[in-house]
Amino acid sequence: EKNKTYPGSKWTDQSFLKVHSRNAEFVRSKTVDLRNGSTVTEFILVGFEQSSSSTQALLFVLFLALYSLAMAMNGLIIFITWTDPRLNSPMYFFLGHLSFLDVCFITTTIPQMLIHLVVKNHIVSFVSCLTQMYLVFCVGVAECILLAFMAYDRYVAICHPLSYAQIMSRQVCVKLVSTAWLFGLINGIFLEYMSFRNPFCRDNHIENFFCEAPIVIALSCGDPQFSLRMIFADAIVVLLSPMVLIVISYARILASILGRASSSGRGKTFSTCASHLTVVIFFYTSAMFSYMNPRSTHGPDKDKPFSLLYTIITPMCNPIIYSFRNKEMKGAMVRALGRTSLA
Template sequence: MAMNGLIIFITWTDPRLNSPMYFFLGHLSFLDVCFITTTIPQMLIHLVAKNHIVSFVSCSTQMYLVFSMGVAECILLAFMAYDRYVAICHPLSYAQIMSRQVCVKLVSTAWFFGLINGILLDYMTFRGPFCRDNHIENFFCEAPIVIALSCGDPQFSLTTIFADAIVVLLSPMVLIVISYAHILASILGRASSSGRGKTFSTCASHLTVVIFFYTSAMFSYMNPRSTHGPDKDKPFSLLYAIIPPCATPTSIVFKTRK
């Protein structure tokens, strides 16, 4: 979290980093800080406290924030891939295509859909009745696990969340794949090995976060719930909720500034 805070401070205060890539990186770091603070503090409290009770309101609020930040990060990662595509494949038109106004609109779009989508998913999770005390087998309130504790039929809620995950996860993933396919074609077409190495190093950190975040989120929300139990879900919840926010591509900052 400290490194993300440092990135936010540097990218938002240093005029030498006034470019779309650092603009997106600063907002990604801010999203990561928000993401971590919705899960880690409560988990640490439960590790040291004897009372592990989470109120209905606290669980609902945490889930809304996790959904909102997660969806916003999915979309922002796709926009960052598009930014890299424009920078590498259309360098002469980069400043015109990725203007300040366009960058602000893209970030605003990510936040807007994240906040709206969080309302939908939170409602679908808690629409059913909960008629007894329940034990959540995870370190934070995650939708599929909470829905399974409902006294009503969870099928409609699970189906809706599955359909939403297809749109939220696969649509940005398509944009990322297309962007990097064009980037790869452009890299392979270059004769300079040094140019290839610099391009690969610039994109490697972003790709690492994308792989961790998307694969773990897809496993948690796009698989049949009968295939595994909560103990198998925990590692994947950990991957998309904690590991990617802690693995923000800090190397981009330092490699570019050399």
């Protein structure tokens, strides 16, 4: 009776009960999985949460001073490069846009960190984290490309001085800056998709003071290796391709400088190029460590110093490096501050 076969069917009572039991177990397991894997709607930025209250107060004062200095210096460079007629050259046109990118970059991350050093609530919404990551991607990629265009500008100015005005015309400079911004906007969309393509249902604690892509991807469900590999491949293109252009430009500049007889001319040219090279080394070193290193070599103690380097130290150092090593910039700053004092 228990194993009776129904008319017109191959099913028996016993086989039917076995299948029903398996289906019920599958439904129960899926229900448990869904209950345990609830979708993450917010993240917690650990940042400097584990530091003592006195350390956090000291860090707040330090980072606030650095942020204020970076904003003031970059704002001054933007003002004088866009208003001083004596700085009407492609080099200062690019420098003004570099300072604008630095202002955007530092404002995307540091104010939030300063707030979290004061308040106890370190929660950021999913949308806020997504927006912050996109802005970091967009501005960072645009700055990489702009630094390469600035190296090309120095190459043309030093190696082809007679054709410089024709090659680096105003229209060409505008197109180069627009290309940097456009590539940053488009590439940011791709990187954003790769970072958030998987759902988030694991730990929502981010071991940094802002939403950094490799750390966020590691928190997603499923296998994050594909997204990490794609971001690594993108970093090779975005970081190494401009670096190749920079290396080629400065190799030709160096060959041109060494071929000159005047030692004074060499010194002036070296001084002009050294500023740009210093900025390139600062920015690229920190960015390559963050996005081109295996995650197994990373950790909070290693990630935070390099994140601080390219989010606050480099934007602060850029205007200082350019202004202290450039007599025209010093003169323009003095004139701008003098006009402000008179006003």
